[in-house]
Amino acid sequence: MKKNYRAVAVSAMARRELHSTLFGFGIYIAIAIGLFLASFLLYNYVGGIQENGMMIMPSSVTQTRYYGSNLPAVEPMQVPLKWAVYIGAIYITLSASMAISREKDQGTLEVLFYGPVDSVSFILAKFVEQILAFAVILLFYTAYFLTMSQISNFALSSGFVRMLLLSLFLAGCMAAFGMFISSLSKRVKTSVILFLVLTIVFLSVPLIHGLLMNLSDDEVKGAWSVARKTTSYLNSIINWVSPFAYLERGSTAIVLNSTSEFIKSLFFSLLYTVALLFGSISIFKRKGVRR
Amino acid sequence: MKRTWYLLMMVFLLATAVLADAPEKKEQIVNKLLLFDGSQWQETFSPQEYTTFYMLAGSDNIINPTKTKVYYWPITKEYMADYYDLNEELEGTLEVYKGNKLLAELEKQDYSFAYPKGYYGGRPELVSGESAQEAAQKYQLEVEAYYQRVLEYQVAMDDYRAQLDVFWENPEAYKGREEEIPHEPSQPDFPVFYATEVQKGYILNLEPGTYTLQIADEPETKRTVVVFSPRREGPGYDVRPSQQWTVPQNSNEIKEAIYISGKQTLYITPYNGLEVNQYKYAKLKKLPTELSGRGGELRYFWMQLDYMQDIKLEVFKDGKLIDTIDQKMWYVEQTADAALGYNIIEFDPKVQGERPPSFEGFKVELDDSGRYSFRLVDENGEVIKGSERLIRNIGPRSRFFALLLPLIPILVGTLVWIWRSSLSASEKGTDKTSAPSMV
Known part of the structure; x- marks a missing residue:
């Protein structure tokens, strides 16, 4: 298939899919859930400030010699944005993870491939559609955070813009990850279960590891010590396998104000996306379009 | 029976030997x-x-x-x-x-x-x-x-x-x-x-x-x-609101802001801080321990070191320097009556005698309007790098809008749905079959 035909096919399919997404209710529910989560965090921050008289928003674990260890607290807008982005990214991953298996399951894929569509254009079209859908989600998020910043006086820095850019790359990772899952399974149910299990593991292991690492060394004995080491190993694997880890790495670069680390994180996100898309295409080719 | 007796004796002796094992x-x-x-x-x-x-x-x-x-x-x-x-x-x-x-x-x-x-x-x-x-x-x-x-x-x-x-x-x-x-x-x-x-x-x-x-x-x-070198280093602060002096909060990063609600008096104590790798730093302090730093190879944390001395705090309001404050010792004095309460007064050894000061720090009094910031200067008046912090007063209607704004996407979704339904109905009326697809 010639390249321009492929581009036309990608563009037509992506437009059709995006139209369908925007006319559905799902995307608006996902945006609302993301914003409710962000609002929940901001609501608690405001409550904390009003109750305690003040609040500092640190972004890293702090251990003090004089008052014991404090749990990590949060930066006002970056963390709510990060969680809202997670929700948006989970929505597009779920949608991407069903993209191939649903069409295969329903038998529409075979019909589609009688036209000027091949595996590369099909996967790319699905991918582009997810990225565009995520861009719409980001538009809502940006409007929300700008408004809330004006009302609450919570600071918005250049880190916010960089976080938005980073989240587009996260969307790329997530969509490619979803497509990869989808290409592996023939049924929608399998894709969804696989997606849910992996998402829970990817989000919970770093969280549990973080909690375990907040315990002082003297308290960590026996099973706790084994758990700490195990989650440390798992975490180092998840650091490269999980798409969320790429956002985490980038947001750390933003906190550290390190441009080189930030660019590095974007590059690795891109690499991850390309690798998974290639993987999806080759699996898709090998498995074929029939049910 | 005899054999069982011997066996029990042996177990007992072995157990004793294990317990007494230096x-x-x-x-x-x-x-x-x-x-x-x-x-x-x-x-x-x-x-x-x-x-x-x-x-x-x-x-x-x-x-x-x-x-x-x-x-x-x-x-x-x-x-x-x-x-x-x-x-x-x-x-x-x-x-x-x-x-x-x-x-x-x-x-x-x-x-x-x-x-x-x-x-x-x-x-x-x-x-x-x-x-x-x-x-x-x-x-x-x-x-x-x-x-x-x-x-x-x-x-x-x-x-x-x-x-x-x-x-x-x-x-x-x-x-x-x-x-x-x-x-x-x-x-x-x-x-x-x-x-x-x-x-x-x-x-x-x-x-x-x-x-x-x-x-x-x-x-x-x-x-x-x-x-190894620390990933970052610089001054950090213990910040105490006057109404909760026993609960100081830490600020280690220049990017952090201190959020307050309304008029507020803060006591700010600066210290030297290091951000280090958790594993390496734990091993530096205690090497031959299996558990020290375990699992912290990829983690960084701020370590609070000693409190800073011989410095002043410059306070700015809307970008203008309004005060240069000296660090003082403070003493928390319980109120005389039976009800709970305290006053934070300047520590005076002549009055307080041998009782130690409760804490040391800069007293900063803030109004409920304007944008505040502060920074540290050394004895020569040079600004200490990384010591700047912003103070922001939180908007009083923030919580209401935090609940309201997430409803907007649902409203948009509903409007799209109504529009799509009306479009679909009109298409049916004109006998068209290309209805929009569902998700």
């Missing part, structure tokens, strides 16, 4: 380590089981290869050295290699820890060579001068008591001659400067990297040292 000590060469943690020196050691140790770059550290007895203590899962049983420090030239390249050959030097502001008065200083001898001598002279002052005080006290006896014989005689009434002599001041005894050791100060050390022709002294 840890087995092994003679070996360890490296005694005094490692700088950013504010003071931590003592640990490197046995044969832990031949890699960690230290901060650009700081002086002391190393002393020593023959001693080492045992494993299972309760805390760590190796311990029994220097009381055996403590033979090894002599020779310490060779420092980077890869195969010999970087330096070190001889033992005299060293001492000096405390210019007293043992409890701030950071110690590591002094070496002649300075170590001088520091120890200075401390000795200060102690001798103190004893001299004590002797003089005792003589003065004897004179005072004698004069007092004369005074009590006829106090009326001193009418009009009050200046001749005897006054109690004041107690001599304790020496402030303190220095430890002079000791000998190899002083190591290296750039970040991995090195190998050993005393020439003593392979058992060979160790690997990983020298």
